[in-house]
Amino acid sequence: MHNIVLRTRQYFLEANVNYCFVGIRRTGKSYMMYQQIKQLEADGIPLSQIIYVNFEDERLLEMTAEDLNLILEIGLEISETDIKPYLFLDEIQNINGWEKFVRRIADMKYRINITGSNSKMLSSEIASTLGGRFVIMNIYPYSFSEYLIANNMTKNYLDVISTKDRADVQNQYNKYVTYGAFPELVEIRNKRAFLSSIYQTVYLGDIITRNKITNDFAIRLILKKIAESVTKPLSYNRLTNILKSSGMSIGKQTVINYVSYMTDSYLLFTLQNYAAKLVEKETSPKYYFMDTGLLGLMLLDCKSAQLENLVAIELMRRYGTENVYFFENNVEIDFYVPLDNLAIQVSMQVLDNIDTRERETRAFVKLNNFIPNAKCILITNSEEAVIDCDGINIEVIPIWKWLLDN
Known part of the structure; x- marks a missing residue:
């Protein structure tokens, strides 16, 4: 020791x-x-x-x-x-x-x-x-700044940095979002195998064994479906119907219980719709994984899901789950933080794709009808700009910079 x-x-x-x-x-x-x-x-x-x-x-x-x-x-x-x-x-x-x-x-x-x-x-x-x-x-997995320090990168990357520094920090970020941020992972070569062992421990020990579950196939299927739906609200009714269509006849109350075991074990957390009525807030949340590496075990192509999931984790680290929401009411905003009147959209790329840019920025304009003067941030994989859309000022910021700018 x-x-x-x-x-x-x-x-x-x-x-x-x-x-x-x-x-x-x-x-x-x-x-x-x-x-x-x-x-x-x-x-x-x-x-x-x-x-x-x-x-x-x-x-x-x-x-x-x-x-x-x-x-x-x-x-x-x-x-x-x-x-x-x-x-x-x-x-x-x-x-x-x-x-x-x-x-x-x-x-x-x-x-x-x-x-x-x-x-x-x-x-x-x-x-x-x-x-x-x-x-x-x-206690959460490493923040990005903790992760950089663990990888012996101690510069202030928010200062004006060289092209090489920028490439280095982007490279570390890519590993961070792909394999997640469990502290021990930094030293481990075979990251996927290590992630699998953590997943098995939580899945078998904290979910299956602790709750004496016999139908572990149902748990696996629910987790898979939740992973596929990360970034979108998912109601218990819908989840129950998805399972039925997969040939799994299982009651809604059982689904509710199983999902609560997953959140109890800190494998998943939920965010509620700020614009919803109380009942709907509880029954139709968005689900996120506590670590983006664990989400990566579940899905083949999940770069954009991992990006949004990472923003959710960081917001929870900064504000606590009870202060972070999404906003859905004729307008879809990925995250809303009432404490700071902060609205956040997440998208891999927006500047080159006119349709994506239009969709993401229009959402902020619509939100202004419900919540005036929100601070609007658009988090991307690597793009940076300031956009004005109908008088609304939108800061486009690369994820690594947003993570470090705390």
């Missing part, structure tokens, strides 16, 4: 706060704990006062909430002082009833950090049990 180069993730952590790190597997939640442990060591805290337990360890499979107190007793014994040990509990959602123990320990003023890769662990009743004692932090 001592040889690991510590790449500090771009999350601001305060010293005296209990954190609950959540997110899809392999995205670096344990690493955030490791980062904190290294900081404690640097601050002079002896390792004997730091307790780290990984509940994925098969030797702990039989463990119950009653046994959790043992961990504390052993920790107090090892530290041989009256000073309270620091607790780091990894994938704690594997222990039923864990939340009462964690709350009690927090109330006793222990510093405690936990991780989990299932959003069920944050259901409203658990969140209220932990209320006020933890800061919940979503």
